[in-house]
């Protein structure tokens with residue numbers, strides 16, 4: 055990689071630096087460095103802060119090979135990212151892999167049993183995981199007969215377990231409604247009354263940080279429900295995560311991502327861009343309207359370069375109209391600046407982007423480690439745009455997924471994806487009601 059057409063100029067802030075670089079060098083301009091200086095003033099004091107900016111265009115040393123096998127592209131992608139983590143400030147080096155030894159006593163939420171591609175570290179210490187396994191994590195089925203058999207077997211076991219627990223819980227209910235005349239169930243298998251059962255769930259739901267009044271209302275609703283489902287299955291039936299694969303979960307070919315600062319919007323977009331371009335072989339275009347921070351533009355540009363997909367920087371919402379009409383693109387993922395739900399001016403700007411882009415779906419990205427009240431506030435205030443999907447990120451960072459469950463139960467907005475770590479592109483899943491409920495009630499990610 056070499057720099058061509060390098061220029062140096064002054065700007066008052068990051069946003070102006072990005073804009074001047076693009077004006078003078080075109081849309082592929084990259085800000086290479088910025089140095090803060092004080093302009094004017096006396097003896098270096100009382101001056102106005104400014105930036106001395108170096109920008110240029112990066113060019114590949116050798117033309118890229120045309121079509122590498124997918125495995126090689128993925129591995130190269132991972133290796134480049136691992137390398138980038140040391141030098142690139144917005145992709146921090148402390149990954150989720152703590153290097154801690156896992157034992158059977160390790161709480162489920164701390165286990166590292168996610169699907170992992172071979173990174174430079176992983177290849178040395180453990181076998182890499184097949185493409186099929188990764189494809190499965192993205193909602194694709196197993197390929198070989200052996201894999202199908204294993205899957206059928208584990209599906210059967212899961213079905214039997216579900217049936218058994220539902221039968222046990224029905225037994226509990228029956229013993230209560232019959233005024234206790236029924237033969238008491240085995241004490242080690244189930245609590246002896248509906249109230250015990252209810253208390254147990256109540257305790258558990260409060261432990262995972264659900265709101266007390268909501269928990270009581272929820273348990274009442276369950277008691278009054280006519281169907282014969284176990285509580286867990288009833289919860290699963292009550293939330294919406296209906297998508298089976300990455301394409302249906304995206305909900306269209308023009309997709310916009312909004313959300314508070316630092317929740318993982320750009321990382322999630324990079325994961326989805328990888329999934330779509332590497333596994334689905336779709337022509338993806340990344341666009342970013344986050345021109346407030348140099349690091350934000352460069353973060354997306356870095357992912358785009360590694361993936362070999364084009365990226366457009368949006369300075370003006372009207373730029374989106376041209377992008378919408380691009381013919382050779384199958385999927386446009388629009389990244390936006392993180393904004394506080396309390397900053398109404400920034401929210402209006404997002405609305406302008408929405409109107410110019412006319413997306414087919416708007417995914418609101420929320421961190422699973424936020425408090426329930428804050429999640430609620432985000433959804434309500436960002437609702438100045440029609441939110442079509444919810445994405446929960448950072449499920450790996452919390453053991454108490456009650457707020458996620460509570461949002462899922464309270465809103466009729468479908469949940470599209472769950473992200474479970476910093477690793478691009480692995481740490482993302484198409485959301486499923488099973489996963490959400492099992493993780494929430496089972497002690498977090500890893501259950």
Ligand SMILES: Nc1nc2c(ncn2[C@@H]2O[C@H](COP(=O)(O)OP(=O)(O)OP(=O)(O)O)[C@@H](O)[C@H]2O)c(=O)[nH]1
Nearest residue numbers: 315316317318319320321392447448473474475476
């Ligand atoms: N543990 C964990 N970290 C994540 C996850 N998703 C993203 N991150 C990390 O969260 C940090 C912020 O991610 P970004 O993608 O830059 O977040 P953003 O929403 O684009 O941030 P702004 O553009 O500043 O609003 C980075 O360090 C990511 O690696 C996740 O699922 N789990």
Ligand SMILES: [Mg+2]
Nearest residue numbers: 319320350392
């Ligand atoms: Mg971002």
